[in-house]
Amino acid sequence: MLKTGNRVLLGLCGLGLFALGGGVLLGGLDLQRRWGFRMPDWWPFRGPADVLLGTEGRTRWRDEGWWWPTVIAVLAVLLALLLWWLLAQRSHRLGRVLVNSKDGAAAQLNGRTLEKVIEDEAQALDGVSRVHVRLTGRPTAPTARVRLLLEPHADPARTVERLSRETLAHARVSAGLDRLPSKIRLREAQHSARRVA
Numbered sequence: 258m259l260k261t262g263n264r265v266l267l268g269l270c271g272l273g274l275f276a277l278g279g280g281v282l283l284g285g286l287d288l289q290r291r292w293g294f295r296m297p298d299w300w301p302f303r304g305p306a307d308v309l310l311g312t313e314g315r316t317r318w319r320d321e322g323w324w325w326p327t328v329i330a331v332l333a334v335l336l337a338l339l340l341w342w343l344l345a346q347r348s349h350r351l352g353r354v355l356v357n358s359k360d361g362a363a364a365q366l367n368g369r370t371l372e373k374v375i376e377d378e379a380q381a382l383d384g385v386s387r388v389h390v391r392l393t394g395r396p397t398a399p400t401a402r403v404r405l406l407l408e409p410h411a412d413p414a415r416t417v418e419r420l421s422r423e424t425l426a427h428a429r430v431s432a433g434l435d436r437l438p439s440k441i442r443l444r445e446a447q448h449s450a451r452r453v454a
Contacts, residue, residue: 365396385405401425401438
């Protein structure tokens with residue numbers, strides 16, 4: 258749903274900017290005179306000497322009492338909508354995962370429980386200092402986002418291989434999922450240098 262909304266919003270913004278830019282380009286290059294057509298009467302930018310917003314347009318409502326409160330309210334609403342849209346881009350944690358029980362009835366597994374199980378099993382891997390797992394996506398097709406903090410002696414390639422082949426495979430099989438796409442981020446634990454006398 259979020260992807261569709263983003264595509265529609267970006268498409269509308271792109272279409273509006275394309276129309277505005279095309280209209281300004283037509284006026285700036287004086288194409289309506291060269292090609293023999295007229296711009297609509299309401300269009301402010303008709304030729305190379307015209308500006309998009311003239312002095313009258315900029316100062317027309319300045320002395321009205323309602324102008325500045327309206328401008329501030331519109332900008333505040335626009336800012337609130339943009340912040341809401343930005344926060345909506347964050348991947349939401351799954352509260353439940355639908356498990357294929359093989360008998361035709363769907364079972365539900367608590368998403369945080371599955372995250373905790375993956376974390377506990379990944380924590381037991383050699384060289385792993387700390388693990389954070391977050392399940393996102395749809396209840397029928399979750400995605401695991403795994404962040405590993407590795408000890409300095411850990412082999413990153415081997416750790417990722419074991420995490421994929423063992424830990425995430427166990428979670429996928431136990432939840433009855435056909436696939437469990439994963440995004441793994443690695444970071445090395447910082448350690449202070451030892452003093453040598």
